[in-house]
Amino acid sequence: MHNSALSNDQFAAILAALPDPVFILTRSGRYAAVFGGADLRYYHDGSGLVGLSIGDVLTREKTDFFLGEIASALHGGGLHIVEYTLAGSDVKGLKAEGPSQPIWFEGRVQRLAFQVAGEDAVLWVASNITPRHELETRLRAQSETDPLTGLANRRKLLAAMQQHFALFSRYRTPSAILAFDIDHLKHINDRHGHLMGDQVIIALAGVCRAELRGNDVPARFGGDEFVALLPQTGLPSATVIAQRLRQQALHAFAALGIGDAAATISIGISEFAADDASCESALERADNALYRAKAQGRNQVVS
Numbered sequence: 001m002h003n004s005a006l007s008n009d010q011f012a013a014i015l016a017a018l019p020d021p022v023f024i025l026t027r028s029g030r031y032a033a034v035f036g037g038a039d040l041r042y043y044h045d046g047s048g049l050v051g052l053s054i055g056d057v058l059t060r061e062k063t064d065f066f067l068g069e070i071a072s073a074l075h076g077g078g079l080h081i082v083e084y085t086l087a088g089s090d091v092k093g094l095k096a097e098g099p100s101q102p103i104w105f106e107g108r109v110q111r112l113a114f115q116v117a118g119e120d121a122v123l124w125v126a127s128n129i130t131p132r133h134e135l136e137t138r139l140r141a142q143s144e145t146d147p148l149t150g151l152a153n154r155r156k157l158l159a160a161m162q163q164h165f166a167l168f169s170r171y172r173t174p175s176a177i178l179a180f181d182i183d184h185l186k187h188i189n190d191r192h193g194h195l196m197g198d199q200v201i202i203a204l205a206g207v208c209r210a211e212l213r214g215n216d217v218p219a220r221f222g223g224d225e226f227v228a229l230l231p232q233t234g235l236p237s238a239t240v241i242a243q244r245l246r247q248q249a250l251h252a253f254a255a256l257g258i259g260d261a262a263a264t265i266s267i268g269i270s271e272f273a274a275d276d277a278s279c280e281s282a283l284e285r286a287d288n289a290l291y292r293a294k295a296q297g298r299n300q301v302v303s
């Protein structure tokens with residue numbers, strides 16, 4: 001396409017003014033040309049890269065990544081979009097423990113219709129999307145977190161349960177489910193106020209964090225009901241863990257200084273079973289067991 005209204009100098013100035021840096025990269029990873037991205041608040045000056053290869057500048061791992069993406073863009077022909085990070089530790093010659101935070105980029109990569117220096121080549125626009133990525137990460141975390149306790153919420157718990165149920169269906173990897181609920185929280189709210197009720201809920205979350213393993217998923221399911229998914233755990237171990245939770249909850253609640261109103265918890269346990277149609281069946285069994293624990297007098301574990 002030719003626009004006779006613009007001189008070659010103006011074309012060059014337009015390329016230099018492109019807001020995001022544009023790299024012309026050959027299949028073998030040579031930087032044939034670099035345009036734009038002049039605002040140094042967002043981008044490093046890439047002009048020194050021309051004539052070098054990606055492998056001269058970046059670590060082996062990142063180089064392999066870029067060469068793979070270039071090959072994909074050349075193969076596909078259409079617009080190829082990829083998100084990636086670049087940190088100081090990815091750049092050769094910089095100390096790995098360097099201060100720079102990783103920057104998130106979106107690469108928009110298009111095959112060129114002509115060869116450059118005897119090779120197939122792509123045009124790679126590299127947009128700094130770090131602020132957007134941080135916002136997305138924050139929103140995702142918020143959408144999966146219970147604000148009062150910081151534990152997973154129902155949505156996150158159900159997603160984790162579905163994931164582990166799929167593993168169970170394929171490999172018979174067991175998972176246990178604990179459904180637990182604070183006994184007589186209404187009484188504590190009535191007697192000591194809603195804020196103290198909140199403290200009891202927060203204390204139970206603290207007990208979950210202290211007592212459960214890193215890959216367990218304790219969640220506030222709603223109100224004063226909690227559900228914890230215990231991957232790779234069968235019913236006997238889950239029962240031991242549940243008893244420990246119940247005991248530690250007693251201590252934690254007693255430490256809140258609510259005297260004879262001190263709360264207890266009731267726990268129902270289940271595990272994934274071969275004839276479960278979905279993870280909800282196991283959750284329902286844990287809930288039924290919790291109901292029985294309440295009916296039998298509370299402050300106990302039932303499976």
Ligand SMILES: Nc1nc2c(ncn2[C@@H]2O[C@H](COP(=O)(O)OP(=O)(O)OP(=O)(O)O)[C@@H](O)[C@H]2O)c(=O)[nH]1
Nearest residue numbers: 181182183184185186187189194195197198223224
């Ligand atoms: N402070 C506080 N109270 C809550 C919260 N969510 C639910 N509750 C209260 O917890 C109580 C839950 O009621 P239930 O589980 O039916 O009964 P309970 O009094 O805990 O007695 P149980 O039969 O032993 O479960 C209600 O009074 C709710 O108002 C919360 O976020 N903060």
